[in-house]
Amino acid sequence: MSLAVELRKLSFGYGGGPLVLRDVDLEISAGEFVAIAGPNGGGKTTLMRVALGLEQPSTGEALLFGEPAARFSRRSTLGYLAQRSQLGVDAPATVREVVSAGRLAVGGLFGPLRRRDRSIVTEAIERVGLSASADVPLRTLSGGQQQRAFIAKALAAEPSLLVLDEPTTGVDVDAQEALAALLDRLHRELGVTVLYVSHEFGAVERFVERLVLVRGGIVFDGSPAELPHVWHDPSHVHA
Ligand SMILES: Nc1ncnc2c1ncn2[C@@H]1O[C@H](COP(=O)(O)OP(=O)(O)OP(=O)(O)O)[C@@H](O)[C@H]1O
Ligand SMILES: [Mg+2]
Numbered sequence: 673m674s675l676a677v678e679l680r681k682l683s684f685g686y687g688g689g690p691l692v693l694r695d696v697d698l699e700i701s702a703g704e705f706v707a708i709a710g711p712n713g714g715g716k717t718t719l720m721r722v723a724l725g726l727e728q729p730s731t732g733e734a735l736l737f738g739e740p741a742a743r744f745s746r747r748s749t750l751g752y753l754a755q756r757s758q759l760g761v762d763a764p765a766t767v768r769e770v771v772s773a774g775r776l777a778v779g780g781l782f783g784p785l786r787r788r789d790r791s792i793v794t795e796a797i798e799r800v801g802l803s804a805s806a807d808v809p810l811r812t813l814s815g816g817q818q819q820r821a822f823i824a825k826a827l828a829a830e831p832s833l834l835v836l837d838e839p840t841t842g843v844d845v846d847a848q849e850a851l852a853a854l855l856d857r858l859h860r861e862l863g864v865t866v867l868y869v870s871h872e873f874g875a876v877e878r879f880v881e882r883l884v885l886v887r888g889g890i891v892f893d894g895s896p897a898e899l900p901h902v903w904h905d906p907s908h909v910h911a
Contacts, residue, residue, distance in 0.1 A: 674737065676833050676865040677723050682732030691730065692718050694889050701720050702737070702832065705859040705866045707873040707896070710886035716869050717755050719886055720835050724752060737832070751826030753819075755837040755869075767813070767821045768806045771796055774825035786864045800854060816847035823851075827858070830871040834858070837869045848875040855879070 677700040685691040693715045708716050721727045721736050723846055725741030734741040736750075744750070751774075774796070775789045785793070797806050800820040805813060810821055819839055826834055836855075840848045856879040858864045868876050873883060877896045885892035885903060892903060 674702045675735070676700050676704070676737060676879055677733040677867075677869040678733075678738075679719075679723060680733045680735075682722065682729045682734060684727065684730050685719060686718075686727075688730065692888070693722070693886075696732070696889055698723075698884065698890060698893070700865065700867070702865050703859070703863045704882060705855065705876075705880050706868070706882045706884060707876050708867055708869040708879045708884050708886060709871060709873045710891070712871055714871075714885075714887040714888075715884045716871070717837055720752075720837060722865065722868055724750060724835065740760075746832075748829050748834045751831030751834040753822055753826055753834075753836045753839055755841075764809050764811070766807050766809055767797060767802055767824070768793060770810055770821055771824045771828050774828035792830065793828050797821075799827060799858070800824040801850070816843040819843055819847075820851070820854075823854070831864060833865045833867070835867045835869065838871075839868070840870060840872070840875060845875075852876045852879055 677698065678695050682693065683691050684693045696719065704711040706731060708719065710716055718727065718887070720789060725734065725736060725744050728742055737746045739745060758860055771793050772785060775785060775793050786835070797803055800823050802817060802820055802824065805817065810818055813821065823836070839851060852875040855866050855868060855876065859866045868880070880883040881895060883892065883894065883896045884890055892899060
């Protein structure tokens with residue numbers, strides 16, 4: 673099984689300042705569905721940014737599909753929903769336009785979409801359950817529906833790795849469940865490697881085989897069922 677993410681003896685501090693992450697060793701195989709959890713400020717977002725090559729490790733190395741993450745050659749195959757990414761929500765763009773932008777990123781040229789691209793866009797919208805709203809402005813949708821539109825945008829690039837950072841902020845329990853089930857299908861049917869990053873992993877707990885807890889480093893890596901009880905204690909999980 674090839675590795676999607678490899679972090680080796682990695683440490684990181686912003687601007688050469690105090691280390692936010694130390695001694696991180698992590699391997700995520702292509703096709704895994706993993707929850708990355710831990711307290712606020714524990715370093716989850718930082719870990720993902722280093723893994724995606726958006727920050728350079730202070731020491732150690734970060735590889736994506738075997739290549740140095742910062743110089744990864746197939747950027748368009750990475751789907752990244754950044755934390756609190758509600759970008760462009762005030763713009764009049766429709767769901768289909770937003771999702772199409774995710775497809776344009778693949779071609780690299782801002783020419784018209786070909787028929788195959790258009791059908792991939794339609795399929796991505798269907799997958800997230802927004803077909804009925806495909807041609808309405810994004811800003812007229814609820815927060816949870818907008819979040820799904822951004823997921824469809826990431827899917828339109830046919831990503832091999834999908835990283836969602838706190839995708840359920842402001843999303844109700846039913847929508848969280850629906851998102852978890854959607855990610856489970858993407859992982860099983862399309863083989864997408866999915867990293868679900870959240871201080872709250874309850875919604876995906878029954879779908880993921882693996883839970884990684886981040887608190888200044890990796891403090892637990894195993895099946896959610898093996899999570900020591902102490903980590904369920906809010907005083908430990910919440911900084
Ligand atoms: N751009 C930055 N510059 C300097 N320090 C930062 C920056 N971003 C994050 N930090 C610091 O790095 C540490 C880890 O932050 P990070 O955002 O990775 O945590 P997190 O686990 O994602 O938290 P949350 O659950 O709130 O999203 C925190 O102490 C934070 O203050
Ligand atoms: Mg974060």
